[in-house]
Amino acid sequence: MADFSLDLRGLGSHAHTRAYYTLKELRPGQLFEVLLDQAPEMLMEALSLQLRHGIHWQTDAAGPPLWRLSVRRREDVEPVDLVDLLTRDHLRIDRLFASALHKVNAEDLAGAEPDFRTYVTGLRRHIQVENELIVPLLDLPRHPSGQDPTSVMLREHEEILEQTALLESQFDEGVDAGWEVAPYFALISGALAKHEGREETNLFPHWSRALRSLPDGGTELLARAKAILAGESRDAKAR
Ligand SMILES: [Fe+2]
Numbered sequence: 001m002a003d004f005s006l007d008l009r010g011l012g013s014h015a016h017t018r019a020y021y022t023l024k025e026l027r028p029g030q031l032f033e034v035l036l037d038q039a040p041e042m043l044m045e046a047l048s049l050q051l052r053h054g055i056h057w058q059t060d061a062a063g064p065p066l067w068r069l070s071v072r073r074r075e076d077v078e079p080v081d082l083v084d085l086l087t088r089d090h091l092r093i094d095r096l097f098a099s100a101l102h103k104v105n106a107e108d109l110a111g112a113e114p115d116f117r118t119y120v121t122g123l124r125r126h127i128q129v130e131n132e133l134i135v136p137l138l139d140l141p142r143h144p145s146g147q148d149p150t151s152v153m154l155r156e157h158e159e160i161l162e163q164t165a166l167l168e169s170q171f172d173e174g175v176d177a178g179w180e181v182a183p184y185f186a187l188i189s190g191a192l193a194k195h196e197g198r199e200e201t202n203l204f205p206h207w208s209r210a211l212r213s214l215p216d217g218g219t220e221l222l223a224r225a226k227a228i229l230a231g232e233s234r235d236a237k238a239r
């Protein structure tokens with residue numbers, strides 16, 4: 001039984017705005033039913049992008065004349081594939097980093113450190129999945145200039161890992177005041193946001209297609225990636 005029914009029939013171009021403001025309010029555990037008088041793909045994909053992939057939708061009835069969808073928050077359903085898993089992991093890493101940054105700005109260094117350390121572990125595992133599991137299996141054509149999306153990604157990983165390691169050593173030595181680490185936080189925050197945005201735009205659509213074309217649809221890779229992100233597998237190649 002849905003918690004809320006959103007009827008977009010007959011709204012024409014207003015359907016998008018109405019759906020955006022309603023689905024933005026979707027809370028964990030809630031189920032919204034959406035009724036449409038046209039095929040939902042374009043609308044839902046645009047909304048999903050605007051809501052930073054925070055929603056999951058499935059078609060329960062496919063018209064014409066009526067399309068009925070179930071919409072939930074993405075964290076309420078299991079990841080459907082590796083790209084879905086990595087997209088969620090971006091959000092998780094961002095939240096951890098933002099929380100640490102927020103606490104640094106409030107001079108709560110004791111509170112910032114555990115968030116930062118969890119971010120470091122999460123970041124290293126995330127990059128391990130991308131570099132070791134995905135790149136060798138789903139490689140895209142490389143360009144000698146190094147400007148192809150895969151080479152750019154690998155370079156940015158190095159940079160973000162280096163900046164993160166610098167900040168980590170600051171914390172290892174002990175931080176007495178927010179200003180000592182604030183510039184590093186600002187640097188990483190910008191680099192991370194740009195990197196994730198580029199990855200989601202330039203690489204994820206290719207990865208999704210490549211995963212779908214694997215004999216098992218990428219099921220085994222998804223399981224291996226989950227194990228790495230959960231810290232259950234130290235080496236992606238050790239299988
Ligand atoms: Fe990445």
Ligand SMILES: [Fe+2]
Pocket residue numbers: 086090126130196199
């Ligand atoms: Fe990523």
